[in-house]
Amino acid sequence: MENWKKLIGDNITKYRKMANLTQSDLAKKLNYSDKSISKWERGDSLPDVIVLKQMAGIFGVSLDTLTSDKVEKPSKVKQFVNRINTSRVLISSCATLLVWLVATIVFVALSLFTDWERLWLVFVYGIPVNFIVLISLTKFWKDKWYNFATVSGIIISLPLAIYLTLNMSDFWLLFMVCIPLIALAFLWFVARKNTFFNIKHKKNKQ
Numbered sequence: 291m292e293n294w295k296k297l298i299g300d301n302i303t304k305y306r307k308m309a310n311l312t313q314s315d316l317a318k319k320l321n322y323s324d325k326s327i328s329k330w331e332r333g334d335s336l337p338d339v340i341v342l343k344q345m346a347g348i349f350g351v352s353l354d355t356l357t358s359d360k361v362e363k364p365s366k367v368k369q370f371v372n373r374i375n376t377s378r379v380l381i382s383s384c385a386t387l388l389v390w391l392v393a394t395i396v397f398v399a400l401s402l403f404t405d406w407e408r409l410w411l412v413f414v415y416g417i418p419v420n421f422i423v424l425i426s427l428t429k430f431w432k433d434k435w436y437n438f439a440t441v442s443g444i445i446i447s448l449p450l451a452i453y454l455t456l457n458m459s460d461f462w463l464l465f466m467v468c469i470p471l472i473a474l475a476f477l478w479f480v481a482r483k484n485t486f487f488n489i490k491h492k493k494n495k496q
Contacts, residue, residue, distance in 0.1 A: 298342075299333035301356050305349035306331075318433070319348055378436070382424060389420040414454050417447040438479040445471045 306316055306327075313331070317324040320341060329335045337345070339353075346353045354360065393416035400409050421443035428437050449464035 295336055296333040297359060298336060298357055299331045302327075302345060303331045305345075305351055305356065309349050311348075316345070316348070320344055378427075378433075381427065385423050385427065386420055389416055389423055392416075393419075411451070411455060414451045418444050418451055421447060434479045438475055441475045441479065442472050445475065 306313070311319075313324045313327040317327050320327075322341070326335075326337075330337055342356060343353050346356045349356065390413075393412055397409055397412045400406060400412065421440050424440045425437075425444065428440065445468050449468055453464060
């Protein structure tokens with residue numbers, strides 16, 4: 291039994307590193323603490339079968355490979371996705387810079403060919419556009435807080451852009467709509483996943 295724990299722990303460590311994931315990255319994907327990952331990798335304890343299957347899917351290998359001394363090359367697609375996940379800050383920053391580069395080009399072009407006095411609105415509308423671009427990246431990584439932040443950003447920035455464009459006096463009415471929308475986004479991206487995860491594990495323990 292102890293040898294089996296050590297074997298699985300070594301496999302988790304090996305395939306985690308091959309997938310370019312830290313213990314913290316893997317913990318977030320599994321909704322566990324990084325301390326649990328550390329215990330599994332040291333062979334102090336074993337994750338249940340469902341968690342092992344989840345890890346095998348994340349690493350791009352079979353469950354049989356993860357729990358035996360077989361050697362399997364991880365799926366190239368999974369490796370590519372995991373590399374994207376670990377580079378999310380860089381990718382998000384590059385996407386943001388690209389949006390503002392385009393906004394600057396549009397601003398300069400309009401400055402040269404028009405006399406519109408409110409050209410600064412180009413940058414105001416760049417804010418919701420930026421969040422829309424970031425939302426499009428969520429299909430590569432399923433981080434509930436990232437999703438919630440990007441959706442909340444567009445919920446707030448779009449009414450702000452409308453207010454500044456139309457110069458509305460009753461701006462607070464727009465925020466009255468934003469508040470329940472942000473609450474719904476929180477329930478959908480954060481609370482829903484946590485509730486589902488807890489129910490699932492309660493059923494597994496029964």
